[in-house]
Amino acid sequence: MRILHILAQRPSLTGSGITLDAMVRHAAGAGHDQRVVVGVPGSDPAPEVGGLAADRIHPLVFDRGPLDFAVPGMSDVMPYPSTRFSALSREQLTAYRCAWVDHLRPILAEFQPDLIQSHHVWLMSALLKDLAPDVPVATQCHATGIRQMALCPHLENGVRTGCSRNDAFLVLHVDHKEQLAHCLGVPDDRIHVVGAGYREDLFHARGREPGNGSSLLYVGKYSAAKGVPWLLDAVERVAAARPSLRLHIAGGGAGDEAELLRARMDRMAPVVVQHGQLSQPELGDLARRCNVCVLPSFYEGLPLVLAEALACGCRLVATNLPGIQKELAPRFGEALNVIDLPRLEAVDRPLAEDVPAFVDRLERALGEALAKEPLGDPGITMPGALSSFTWNAVFDRVEKVWLSLS
Helix, strand or coil: CEEEEEECCCCCCCHHHHHHHHHHHHHHHCCCEEEEEEEECCCCCCCCCCCCCHHHEEEEECCECCECCCCEECCCCCCCCCEEHHHCCHHHHHHHHHHHHHHHHHHHHHHCCCEEEEECCCHHHHHHHHHCCCCCEEEECCCHHHHHHHHCHHHHHHHHHHHCCCCEEEECCHHHHHHHHHHHCCCHHHEEECCCCECCCCCCCCCCCCCCCCEEEEEEECCHHHCHHHHHHHHHHHHHHCCCCEEEEEEECCCHHHHHHHHHHHHCCCCEEEEECCCHHHHHHHHCCCCEEEECCCCCCCCHHHHHHHHCCCEEEEECCHHHHHHHHHHHHHHEEEECCCCECCCCCECHHHHHHHHHHHHHHHHHHHHCCCCCCHHHHCCCCCHHHEHHHHHHHHHHHHHHHC
């Protein structure tokens, strides 16, 4: 099949970018002919995606011409300079849509894809049936599209109308399927649960370092929506009883919120160790040196970082979001300590009165996880727990949907 992949933001640096990279690599192995379209900043106009040759990658460059703003991101805090969709003016939104239409038309005409694989139920995916009404479109959903509809109600109707015309939707878990069916009003048989995965060649427990039993890992954006301020509160308390405690943070962010968190982490050194944005191989190496991976987030789809960390032998602490509670907890068993969320007054903002109890729960869960015996190699101690979360397994499910549309 000739497959055109489209991601309207930077590849490789977020969950959707990692998913794109994995799908391209596996599709190449299965013999599919592919092109990739991505949105990039002027500082990185020639991205690498899935090992494809440069002439098969078609970036739309921002920070210049009519797109004189940073690449918009699907989260309010991205691991690179970005623009919030909610902050775009009417003129900028028009320029955004027109630039994508003008960029895609010649690619579609020249490549003549058998299938378009888009990412995110959002503005880009809503345009595709206008441009290619006869080409099947499968949209991979990463949960953030539904969140953006709540944050940008002025864009919601256009996204719903446009995206509902697409032929198939690939979602992370059963709750996600129900949310999307309700949101778009599309029948269940067009929505397919495919999950998310990790790279077994990079994330494994071979050569794991035992450490000192006091190493925590957080991977993600410097963002309140990820629970980072309250993670730092809890870590300060745990460190008072464990002077050797270290919280290793891999990630970053741009904007005022991220800078405030970065400054606080600087003040908490040496307890907090900031590693910046790591490559996938570097992240695997770091995870093998840590005991517990923590994700105190208030909004997630199916966070593949938990599968990656578990594969490296980390115990896990995470909030009881639907994808974690229903998809990961039954498979990961006692390796995963799930804590209750605070009540939320917005999509991902906790009620102030619930925050102290949330920090208490987080502190207690971290202490309990650190006190347990090392997990060891989950391939031996938990056989089969991760089998459905490999990219091989995910791609098999995705490819079945592609073939059903051809």
